[in-house]
Amino acid sequence: MNQLTIVGPNSPEATTSIITIQRAKLKDQHLSCEFTEQRTDDAPPRAFALTCAEQVHPDLTHALSRLVPHLCLLTEQLTETSDYWPDEAEELPAIFESFTVTGFSMGRHQSGVTLIGQRELTGGRVLNLTTPYQSFDDELATYPYTGLLEATLATALTEVEAALRGKCTDYRQLDLFEQPTTTTILPFVPTPPLA
Template sequence: MSQLLPIVGPDSPEATTSIITIQKVKLKDQHLTCEFTEQRTDDAPPRAFALTCAEQIHPDLTHALSRLVPHLCLLAEQLTETPDFWPDESEELPALFEPFTVTGFSMGRHQSGVTLIGQRELTGGRVLNLTTPYQSFDDEHGSYPCTGLLETTLATALTEVEAALRGKCTDYRQLDLFEEATTTIIPFVPTPTRA
């Protein structure tokens, strides 16, 4: 659960606050679809929402989701871990991850775990949809050795999703329809009426 954050602009005296808890995230054609609950205060009942953003997502969200790709590959048993498997935060993913993308995730109850959803592009251009088994963050038996790293990486993605819900998106500028404004006067020619 995130902290109380402003809905309307930073440091605005009119800003109201809310707590957003993200449940499901889906990314398609650079547009975010999200299911979440929102509470105005800690003791207010949560209200459920499903939202598809009309704006394209910010590159920070794309980057945050790309950091989940190694976890998708390990949890779905698509690749095995090697010494150079984990990239640094700033660098691009290694070439072995190129066919893979994370297209969303579903959070467990009380955000205590996650199921990653993604795709692998096959050599023929076809797409293999991947869904990982649910991975609990409180798993005492340790079936997935990178649970702590997964939880940290997912927290960054959740922060970016919440920022997108609060208006962070790709800046775009609509181009002018015409290069320069010109005024063309079309003379009015009355048409005869039929009788």
């Protein structure tokens, strides 16, 4: 739980609120999210489901891409090799090209996660993947990279919250009937009448 401004674009006069992400899903570069918001610690949470009209910022898609190695291990799609885990700055290795993480579902009190993703098969068809629920509790964790998963997910949660507060791709729609910036006057040349 992070204490941030109320959902919507940041402004100096906005009050703070506490956001708890429950589910997030990315489809066609648009974020759909279920979350609760509290104006103060002792206020009752208000539940929201929101689909953003703007396209997500590339930071969010990057954060979700960092979850792909976990998706592959938890769904037993790939096995770990010596060069399996990429550095934060580098792109994912080629073995992950056919995989994407499209969302996640948090456990109660954000104590674990279920990752949701896809694998594009060679024929162009898509295989939907859902990991088993992975608890962050050390006593219940059966996944050896639980700490790394939790840290990587924290970055994704931060980006989802930023998207809820207005962080999106900057784009400007072009005017359909855009006027030229310079006007060229052509001389009038009369055409001879047809006989």
